[in-house]
Amino acid sequence: MNLERSLVLNRFLDSLLAASGFDELRSSLREQEEGPDAEGHSRFYRVLDGRSGLRVDHDRLRDYDLRIMEYEAELAKNRRSEPFRAWKYFQYLPLLYAEILLDRLTEDPERLLRELNAFVARQPHSVGIAAFEADDLRRMAFFMATGSGKTLLLHVNIRQVLHYLRFGSHPEALVRRADGRREFDNILLITPGEGLSEQHLAELEDSGVNAGRLERWGGGRSGFEPRVLVTENSKLTEGPAGEGVSIPITELGDRNLVIVDEGHKGTGSEARTWKSRQEALSRNGFLLEYSATFEQAIGAASRRIQEELLSTYGKSIVFDYSYRYFYQDGHGKAFRVLNLKRADAERAHDLMVGGLLVFYQQVRLHAENQAAAREYNIEKPLW
Numbered sequence: 178m179n180l181e182r183s184l185v186l187n188r189f190l191d192s193l194l195a196a197s198g199f200d201e202l203r204s205s206l207r208e209q210e211e212g213p214d215a216e217g218h219s220r221f222y223r224v225l226d227g228r229s230g231l232r233v234d235h236d237r238l239r240d241y242d243l244r245i246m247e248y249e250a251e252l253a254k255n256r257r258s259e260p261f262r263a264w265k266y267f268q269y270l271p272l273l274y275a276e277i278l279l280d281r282l283t284e285d286p287e288r289l290l291r292e293l294n295a296f297v298a299r300q301p302h303s304v305g306i307a308a309f310e311a312d313d314l315r316r317m318a319f320f321m322a323t324g325s326g327k328t329l330l331l332h333v334n335i336r337q338v339l340h341y342l343r344f345g346s347h348p349e350a351l352v353r354r355a356d357g358r359r360e361f362d363n364i365l366l367i368t369p370g371e372g373l374s375e376q377h378l379a380e381l382e383d384s385g386v387n388a389g390r391l392e393r394w395g396g397g398r399s400g401f402e403p404r405v406l407v408t409e410n411s412k413l414t415e416g417p418a419g420e421g422v423s424i425p426i427t428e429l430g431d432r433n434l435v436i437v438d439e440g441h442k443g444t445g446s447e448a449r450t451w452k453s454r455q456e457a458l459s460r461n462g463f464l465l466e467y468s469a470t471f472e473q474a475i476g477a478a479s480r481r482i483q484e485e486l487l488s489t490y491g492k493s494i495v496f497d498y499s500y501r502y503f504y505q506d507g508h509g510k511a512f513r514v515l516n517l518k519r520a521d522a523e524r525a526h527d528l529m530v531g532g533l534l535v536f537y538q539q540v541r542l543h544a545e546n547q548a549a550a551r552e553y554n555i556e557k558p559l560w
Contacts, residue, residue: 180472183491185306189296190274195230211263218242221269241276248333255385268326271496275337282314283345306491316464318493322503323469332384334465352432353461361434361462366407368438374407392422410451431460438467441474509559536560
């Protein structure tokens with residue numbers, strides 16, 4: 178079981194930027210200054226546009242970059258509770274990959290399908306990955322470490338999908354409707370629990386995205402501005418349920434933009450049921466998935482299910498910035514000291530100094546005992 182070797186969609190997108198893999202792009206982008214240059218382009222764009230063998234049209238790459246910088250400026254303007262300044266390189270790249278993929282999908286889906294299958298046929302490690310079919314292109318997944326900003330990516334991905342739905346030559350690649358209208362019946366954000374749902378509602382509001390509870394507002398559009406409707410896996414049912422809040426998926430139809438955050442959480446049978454309902458809701462629409470633990474979820478499945486999931490996610494994961502990359506870039510996770518919330522600032526400062534000294538001690542011990550640490554596979558401590 179090796180998810181990394183199965184990520185054919187991700188490798189295809191790497192190849193369009195003339196890269197053999199993420200590490201090649203990472204080495205050229207991670208030291209770049211963030212934010213726009215004097216002409217409004219990102220500094221990442223300048224590096225990518227100069228790559229030899231680039232397989233993305235230069236004018237289109239410029240347009241993608243300007244649109245991503247517009248999203249950056251919009252978030253920087255709207256965000257208040259957690260101010261936002263500029264994309265990190267590992268946030269910029271998945272947004273760029275989404276732009277490239279959505280543009281190609283809505284310009285000529287059949288050509289994209291041919292290109293992907295030709296690429297898969299050339300890959301030595303893709304033996305277990307079946308050829309792409311048209312419906313495989315109706316989903317995108319993002320494998321992002323907790324703390325790497327996947328919530329903000331989610332907000333922008335919604336805008337990206339709606340942009341290409343509005344302006345693409347083939348809107349049916351995103352939503353199939355007999356009447357040809359360029360809109361989803363609903364935009365649904367599905368989570369594994371109420372705590373995460375409430376967190377998403379607060380974050381959407383902070384980003385200036387219209388959002389509400391699905392069980393309160395019901396399906397359908399609200400005026401001219403689409404509303405993101407948030408609910409939990411457990412509330413979606415095949416039909417009327419006996420107790421608690423239940424929302425039959427038949428009432429929501431299958432032409433939805435479905436956004437799933439950590440949708441595999443739960444027991445194996447629960448996760449399979451939830452997954453089938455999410456796919457039913459997006460059968461004639463589009464599915465976006467986000468998780469920090471795709472690999473662990475696949476590893477916990479039976480061998481038969483593993484092979485199915487490897488193929489599914491190998492053909493839908495757009496970008497892999499899982500925890501090992503997050504760690505290698507020197508990032509940790511945000512924290513909150515719950516037992517100091519009523520303490521004065523001086524006491525909090527003492528705690529931070531103490532933490533810094535403990536971290537110094539750990540790093541020094543690791544440096545002085547590298548042979549012993551290596552024997553037990555102990556990594557360098559992370560602040």
